[in-house]
Amino acid sequence: MKRFLEVTGFLLALFGVAGVVRELADGWFRLFGVTRFLTENVWFLEGRELFADIVIAVLGLVLMIVSDRVAKSSS
Secondary structure (H helix, E strand, O other): OHHHHHHHHHHHHHHHHHHHHHHHOOOOOHHHOOOHHHHHHOHHHOOOHHHHHHHHHHHHHHHHHHHHHHHHHHO
């Protein structure tokens, strides 16, 4: 369980940071658009791409912290 949460958190943080870089570079890095399909296809995120990418990155960091807490509590 710990490893799954760590990997998922790392990927979310990576995708979120990549999305932030992409938005700040005005779409210059096309490969960083992993979260682009989410921000373009969800109607309430339209125009809030940078905010959504920041939230995804923070959620990834929170998941990594939670995975560490889960490991400590089960020991």
